[in-house]
Amino acid sequence: MKAEKISELTTNRLSVYLRCLDELSTAGEKTVSSGGLAKRFHLNSAQIRKDLANFGEFGVRGVGYDIDRLREHLIRILGLNKKHRVGILGAGRLGTALADYYRLNQTNFEIAGLFDADPELIGKKLGSIPIFDIKDFPSAVKRDNIKVAVIAVPARSAQDLLDLAAEAGIRAVMSFAPIPLRSADHIKLKTVDLTTCLDSLAYHLAGYENPDGQEVKPSPKKRRK
Amino acid sequence: MKAEKISELTTNRLSVYLRCLDELSTAGEKTVSSGGLAKRFHLNSAQIRKDLANFGEFGVRGVGYDIDRLREHLIRILGLNKKHRVGILGAGRLGTALADYYRLNQTNFEIAGLFDADPELIGKKLGSIPIFDIKDFPSAVKRDNIKVAVIAVPARSAQDLLDLAAEAGIRAVMSFAPIPLRSADHIKLKTVDLTTCLDSLAYHLAGYENPDGQEVKPSPKKRRK
């Protein structure tokens, strides 16, 4: 078991490192230094070393890291040596898009099914992926050994589905609902808010100016006593 | 112009606050306190106040915030009072999925077109959204006043397209390419890595154990001198 808490920022980077290594490996490279990785992929070398050092001593001083060996380590650390089955809650626009996307792009995750409440959709298929009744999600979790739930429904039903998934024994959830959700501590919840992403870009385009035309942080109107 | 640098974490939250306020407004509420917002949406009240205080004094002590007035402020701060035109680079699985998603879910962003290099796709339409030759992106930017680029292509061509967009005058980019990209400072780049998201969940499911079975942080093998 883990000795200390590893931050999500770290695990995210491990995933990126892994794909960088894939690229180097494909290019026929054998070893790489943290500095080399950093320069090539616009990362920070100290950060790479620190991230890796959380899990062991994988490098050789004066040389660097053996690419294939490090890949194996990262794959095991991230748990990508086993397949994980995924259920997508919500077979609307986003849910089907994600199913489509992950179906071909991911090799370690397998979409077991889409789940929806709309009777029009239930029983249909998206390619080879069946669409089930959302009510059957708990039993599907057990039957198909689903480990990951992806929430792709409107904001108003997202919390209910998260609760449903939690009750069904799911411990890893990725939510695309544009709303803050709450879950028990033992459940890992990742939220990707596609609306927020664009809004935040809009902010940078806008160059906000106060309606009064004053400075954003105006004269604090109080002089220190 | 802005007095001080506002962090992206802050602008992301402003977007969330805005949608929380939308919800309260629809529910007929008139005013809300930072504490009320915090409790209802699982946020921190001090954080809300600090975020808002970056842009002015919108609240009334002893009362709270006028919901509709605060919404107006946030809309203007985020630049959501104007429409922004968006070009999606990559008309593959992910690009079309995003186009579909944003077409119906967003009111302030308008998909001007999809752009791809595949001759099979160029000239076709996705619903009402035309698919153009990626080479024509720069001219489309000028013609259609495109302000935001969404990169939805494989890792290997992502950097090239980012450079192309930058040259075309785009200053806000959202990338779904699973690779670190580099851009000039004046360009706002947001990366959403759907692969990393799942990998990171896998980590939490895996409960990493060292192959040696030892502690993750083993005896450092050196005793302080």
Next chain:
DNA sequence: TGATGTGAAGCGGTTCACAGCC
């Protein structure tokens, strides 16, 4: 009284810089 706005403290993550090892 009750809620804002905000300095100060706290915390976590990143970067630096170097000792230790190949």
Next chain:
DNA sequence: GGCTGTGAACCGCTTCACATCA
């Protein structure tokens, strides 16, 4: 000489706690 592994410094964001004001 070169690169890892890592304590320490640094930095920025979050949270606290309270003075301030309707």
